[in-house]
Amino acid sequence: MYDKTVRRRRAVLGLLVVSSLILLTAYFGEPAGGALHSVQRGVLQVVSPIQEGASRALKPVRDLFGWVGDTVSAKGELKSARRDRDQWRASAIRNEAAARDNRQLRGLLGLDQAPQSLKAFDPVTARVTGSSPTLWYVRIFIDRGSSSGLQVDQPVIASDGSGDEGNGLIGKVETVASNSSTVRLITDASVAVAARTVSGNATGVVTPKVGNPRDLILKYTRKDDQIASGDVVVTAGTTSKRDDLAAPYPPDLPIGRVTRIDEPGSESQEVHLRPFVDLQHVEWVQVLTKKVDNNR
Amino acid sequence: MPPITPKLLFRAAVLGVAVVVIQVAAVSQVLLFGTNADLTPLVVASVGLLCGSLPGALFGFGVGLFVDTALVQTMGLSSLVFVVAGYWAGRLRELRDPQAAVVPMIVGAAATAVTTIGFGLMNFLLGIDAPVSFLLLRQILATIVLNALIALPVFAIVRRWLSPVLPEDPRRRRRRAYTTGGLSPLSRA
Numbered sequence: 279m280y281d282k283t284v285r286r287r288r289a290v291l292g293l294l295v296v297s298s299l300i301l302l303t304a305y306f307g308e309p310a311g312g313a314l315h316s317v318q319r320g321v322l323q324v325v326s327p328i329q330e331g332a333s334r335a336l337k338p339v340r341d342l343f344g345w346v347g348d349t350v351s352a353k354g355e356l357k358s359a360r361r362d363r364d365q366w367r368a369s370a371i372r373n374e375a376a377a378r379d380n381r382q383l384r385g386l387l388g389l390d391q392a393p394q395s396l397k398a399f400d401p402v403t404a405r406v407t408g409s410s411p412t413l414w415y416v417r418i419f420i421d422r423g424s425s426s427g428l429q430v431d432q433p434v435i436a437s438d439g440s441g442d443e444g445n446g447l448i449g450k451v452e453t454v455a456s457n458s459s460t461v462r463l464i465t466d467a468s469v470a471v472a473a474r475t476v477s478g479n480a481t482g483v484v485t486p487k488v489g490n491p492r493d494l495i496l497k498y499t500r501k502d503d504q505i506a507s508g509d510v511v512v513t514a515g516t517t518s519k520r521d522d523l524a525a526p527y528p529p530d531l532p533i534g535r536v537t538r539i540d541e542p543g544s545e546s547q548e549v550h551l552r553p554f555v556d557l558q559h560v561e562w563v564q565v566l567t568k569k570v571d572n573n574r
Numbered sequence: 575m576p577p578i579t580p581k582l583l584f585r586a587a588v589l590g591v592a593v594v595v596i597q598v599a600a601v602s603q604v605l606l607f608g609t610n611a612d613l614t615p616l617v618v619a620s621v622g623l624l625c626g627s628l629p630g631a632l633f634g635f636g637v638g639l640f641v642d643t644a645l646v647q648t649m650g651l652s653s654l655v656f657v658v659a660g661y662w663a664g665r666l667r668e669l670r671d672p673q674a675a676v677v678p679m680i681v682g683a684a685a686t687a688v689t690t691i692g693f694g695l696m697n698f699l700l701g702i703d704a705p706v707s708f709l710l711l712r713q714i715l716a717t718i719v720l721n722a723l724i725a726l727p728v729f730a731i732v733r734r735w736l737s738p739v740l741p742e743d744p745r746r747r748r749r750r751a752y753t754t755g756g757l758s759p760l761s762r763a
Contacts, residue, residue, distance in 0.1 A: 302650030344604055
């Protein structure tokens with residue numbers, strides 16, 4: 279009897295491990311349009327309305343925790359305001375949600391009115407309904423999909439509502455269902471964005487610093503490029519008549535501001551940027567759905 | 575180990591779906607001490623601790639599969655690490671049956687470490703490029719500490735949700751009889 283129980287337990291464990299490995303192998307072996315990827319898109323379609331509902335329902339809780347987190351991190355600055363905190367807490371939580379939405383939407387409107395005229399790219403506004411919980415897949419989920427004209431690889435911009443410098447590129451569309459999509463953020467290890475500095479016209483590729491979403495690195499700059507702390511970095515947006523060579527992002531989308539340069543003046547210099555958008559506080563995004571002059 | 579009844583399956587399924595939805599829709603978006611809590615390994619470990627190795631491993635597999643499917647991740651990866659966490663927590667209960675109040679906290683922290691580090695190792699083995707940095711290690715450690723802090727309430731909620739379908743703990747029954755005036759099992763013997 280004992281042997282039978284032990285054997286059954288081990289058999290089930292072995293079966294589960296083998297099933298996981300088979301799934302893993304099959305997933306890696308199949309193309310993006312394969313059966314398992316299709317299942318994922320189907321589940322995304324079914325789960326996204328639930329996720330969206332939960333996101334809205336849990337927003338006050340999220341805001342409450344976010345508020346607590348912000349308060350803890352800004353403890354020193356808030357010393358003088360501590361006495362008033364309890365009095366204002368209840369009303370602040372009620373008002374915070376509406377105020378943040380308002381700020382972010384106004385920020386997005388500001389991007390619409392930027393000189394590069396993003397209106398030409400038919401931006402579609404979407405609400406963030408969730409974010410991936412792992413360190414390895416840096417994604418967010420949005421409530422618009424193919425029915426709104428979204429396609430894979432379209433660039434995504436956002437505002438975190440913190441002011442003029444809180445607007446910019448945050449990633450690109452990765453998976454599309456009919457009414458929801460996933461966005462791979464620029465802080466994901468697999469994302470690289472061709473970029474240039476606004477003042478010195480130095481060019482390079484922006485990649486993330488894994489583990490720190492507030493630090494990006496501009497790689498492959500030349501040693502004689504004129505780069506200084508405080509320079510603004512934007513998308514390079516190279517164009518080409520060949521679709522496969524064109525950059526997926528239009529030119530001049532703000533990415534971040536240079537904070538420091540490691541090994542300046544050498545071939546291996548690394549330029550560190552602070553992204554304009556604080557990705558932890560994004561609740562609204564815009565997807566650029568139309569190609570203009572061979573830019574997305 | 576409790577029998578795997580339809581009621582237990584139903585409650586476990588609801589728990590699995592709810593935890594993933596809450597994780598994605600709320601917990602992942604709340605930054606505390608520079609990191610996010612991760613409820614999934616805590617819940618998987620709690621189910622293992624309450625139900626045993628086999629239900630723990632099955633629940634881990636199911637939750638992992640749902641996580642990978644719903645979050646559009648590499649399928650099979652989360653299942654593999656959650657199977658290990660659920661099975662290991664269940665075996666701990668079956669072999670040692672630890673009773674200290676901090677057990678869920680320690681097991682939660684260990685399950686988080688197993689899943690986070692296991693997930694990272696699997697990613698490296700699969701060639702998903704991400705440099706190991708001090709920041710990444712710091713974030714993993716912060717997640718483990720944060721999860722350890724919230725492990726007790728999470729365990730309490732899971733126990734409350736599953737307790738109607740679990741057989742009553744004999745120790746608890748004995749303790750209740752003894753404290754309410756019944757004879758101690760020792761004196762009866």
